[in-house]
Amino acid sequence: MDKTIEMNEKTVIAIDAMGGDNAPGEIVKGAAEATVESPVNVILVGDENRIKAILEKVEYRPEQLEIVHTDDMITMEDVPHEAIRRKPEASMILAAKLCSAGRAQGLVSAGNTGAYVLSASLNIPRIAGIRKTAIATVYPTRNAQKRKDHFSLLLDIGANIHCSAEDMVKFALMGKIYASDIKGIKDPTVALLNVGKESYKGGKILSRVYKILDELPGVNFIGNIEGNDVMRGLSDVVITEGYVGNIVTKTMEGIAETVSQLGRYAFKRRFLWRIGLIALSSGIRQLKELIDYSEYGGAPLLGFKEIVIKAHGRSKAKAITNAVKLAAKSHRDNICGRIEKEIAEFESLK
């Protein structure tokens, strides 16, 4: 009986309509499409006139869509801590407040990452025992573990710069819960990104993280992995501090960009190479689909009591639709509650 009620009561996702390189157009279109494709309610926060003008041209379910107006917004160029202070009515901040007020159960923005982390931190309570939140990204791998999918989860990729050993252990616990949900496996493997395989590597903090995880029941810890193992998919979850995670993720993006430029160069350079690229085009298309971030729906910011999803700054409508659906699914699967329980169990062992 309770379950039926829960299923009929739709999850509400608050969306920063003004954040991201393609806002508000692609954000509003993506949110509108989410109401058509799934039983989710969305609240679009931003310039009401602009939002309405965009909605006029697309299909959506009016009964599932609400607009909360504000004139202010934080841009990609704003300095996060200054913008948060100077623009208390910014769309990103108001959207976070809808979560803390209980009007929404999830948050999505494609805007300024630093400002988004700050505005979530200032407005949405953290789970007890979590001192540092973490941005987790799903990335494609060579699937060395032969899972049904070929994705791994890397966190933190930049919610914070540095953190303590215990913070990183909690990244492992949060990552484990999230990965077990999205990959549909019970006991995901967890690895620590380090400069060598041996337990003593990487200095005091990393060797302490190794020791704690190695002795922790309930975590399927496989030890350290190195940079060249990241893409191999040796582990379902890879943990690191935000400083390294950010640089590694962006290095991977940079290399993808380089490969695609090389392709364009080769296409122009020689007739034979052009023929080769045309023959390979269906393979290249399959590969692009495989590594297209818009399919994954964005990166969760883990450690809050509500679902917080960061969509890529370059997100188009499809990526936003997926981010909204991901937020709603994560709420239905009670990710935050399950993380809360996991952290409480860890704390009780101390």
Added chain:
Amino acid sequence: MDKTIEMNEKTVIAIDAMGGDNAPGEIVKGAAEATVESPVNVILVGDENRIKAILEKVEYRPEQLEIVHTDDMITMEDVPHEAIRRKPEASMILAAKLCSAGRAQGLVSAGNTGAYVLSASLNIPRIAGIRKTAIATVYPTRNAQKRKDHFSLLLDIGANIHCSAEDMVKFALMGKIYASDIKGIKDPTVALLNVGKESYKGGKILSRVYKILDELPGVNFIGNIEGNDVMRGLSDVVITEGYVGNIVTKTMEGIAETVSQLGRYAFKRRFLWRIGLIALSSGIRQLKELIDYSEYGGAPLLGFKEIVIKAHGRSKAKAITNAVKLAAKSHRDNICGRIEKEIAEFESLK
């Protein structure tokens, strides 16, 4: 007059004949070839009988080659600090001692990196003012600066894990001298690898490095670059701490490996894809040559009073020949003396 004498007196390079995945065979062959290709003297340190047996099958100049025998060696699997203590007569350590005794002016090994850094640190004096040495790697880029070559220099990639802001500033000074020599440009650009462009990014140490470099005359500092800029070649020199440099470099290696595996997969999968790869093969070969580490001759370990070159563990003869030639050239170009002068100037500003 002095100059003539210097040019006639050959540079002597001490080589750890027993270090690396393909030792001693490929190491000895590479060293032998170096005596044929260039006016360099080499001392091969290792098992004399094995070395002689290999030399019997290759061409070399006997008057330029000497063998120093030892039974002991450090393997890739040895734990560095234990091996250094337990094997004082290891080939790697004796080779370093030849440098400190003045019998050689440069050192080359393809062996265990950690043990190599330690054995150099324990036996070869550091330049005054250098607290942390740095491994510098040359890597191919998209050459955004439109230089004659398309390489940049990244350091430290793993001589140390963490370091102070001043250590990193000295990495910039050392990298500047080395890059200006190998690239043949007067004023190489220097950038700091960070999580964002802004000067305040990356925590206390990185923002302090930014401030010092930004105010330092004589360093062409262009500010922070992010992970996705690494491959673009925005800067001739990129500085980072060993922890991040190691993980980024290995991530790049891992991606190269993934791309080549994808190629093999595509070749087997469909006839059309096979045709495509064959049509592209000359391009792929050119690309492989471009990113082949054996062409670069290895990574210098900067901060010592003598030239110390780390060749890749997988080095074959050609890579060793290039490493020996690089060591000799670096000595002729007085890299260590120029770094010493640069550091002394920086210290005098304090």
